Amino acid sequence: MSHFSIHKTDPASRARRAALTTPHGIIQTPAFMLVGTQATVKSLTPAHLHEVGAQIILSNTYHLNLRPGSTLVKQLGGLHRFMGWDKPILTDSGGFQVFSLSKLRKITEEGIRFRSHLDGAEIFLGPRECIRIQAELGSDIAMVLDECSPYPCAHEDARQAMERTIRWAAQCKDAATDEGLFASGRHLFAIVQGSLYPDLRAECAQRLAPLDLPGYAIGGVSVGEPEPEMLAQVEAAATHLPLEKPRYVMGVGTPPQLLRMIALGADMFDCVMPSRLARHGTAFTLDGPINLKNERFKELGAPIEPALQNYTTQFSCAYLRHLVVAGEMLACTLLTIHNEHFFLNLMEEARAHLEAGDYTPWATAWCARYENGARRRES
């Protein structure tokens, strides 16, 4: 029996309702993964994670290797035990840091040489290192080392990054086999690169498919390009990925973007948006995001979103605004609970509508309300 089973497909789009089995449990898809880069979803405890309905969280190879070190985590019983989270964990490879810490790195065929953003020490991350670290962390889903192109990017440069990503993917697969990753039921996902070029996206997806990995990701999106271009890249890659494997779009997106990518056949997502915006005072509502720092919430006794039930919605906008304005740390926790719940709840509804067979009309109406609400506030 496969680790990925598709239960239902949407009659009006390429969306599908499926489930992905990992050593720490089954993930119902479409799924949103909370980002816990440094072995914590900022401001939340594992109890909160369960409460908001998290099925799986993402953590990061680069950061955990720098501090506290993957060997230590392994000694202490692995990442799950270390952080007190017993459900699945996906670890990002550090490939994205190639992009986001670009001033501190040098890329060669062997891998990436970083200057630590913490103390400037030089560190090397190649395919083998990257897999070894993720194996030590004990992640359920490891990611291959990839090279994320900046935006904009010349076709030739994008091709080179793509070629390197494909070579590294094969090396990562070998390393993962050697580490016994697959034997223990853990997964390795390859990553499609190719920047904004549909031909590269298609080629990359087609050339990665024969590796026959447990899943495929679409990377290098939402790095500054306009939304239509981002969705076009997802579509270009997704249509050439194996139907029977999970597809994970890395690092996105806004709620409407998630629904649109589901329609393009994407199954998994992760994004810092709900937690970061929470820390910056923004809360998600069915009518678009609101900035609680705004004066209009000063005396508002209503909850952020009356249609949603979570720990935070018992409080008034006025109270939450007060916490944000006063710089209280509880503001971070409460708003993160709400925002993460908002995203996870959206995925739950999407799954329900996929099962009911009315995903496309539902998603269209949902986006219309969200985007009209946001627009109404702007005017």
Place this chain on the structure above:
RNA sequence: GGUGGGAUAACCAAGUGGUCAAAGGAGGCAGACUGUAAAUCUGUCGAGCUGAGCUCUUCGGGGGUUCGACUCCCUCUCCCACCA
């Protein structure tokens, strides 16, 4: 009673003859944030005009010197310190 120090934008605080509507901070109001070097960053905050810009009113009160004063002089008021 004497001597010295001080009063700057609704708060703190620089400036000490023109480049000052006046640094900086705090605070207010808005904006950004998409595989987290982010509880971060950006803009804006005397008034009026839609505005690059222009006009008007500001540095305790009053008077003076000067082409020109937040900056110099006189005086008054209030605060602070020390001496009586």
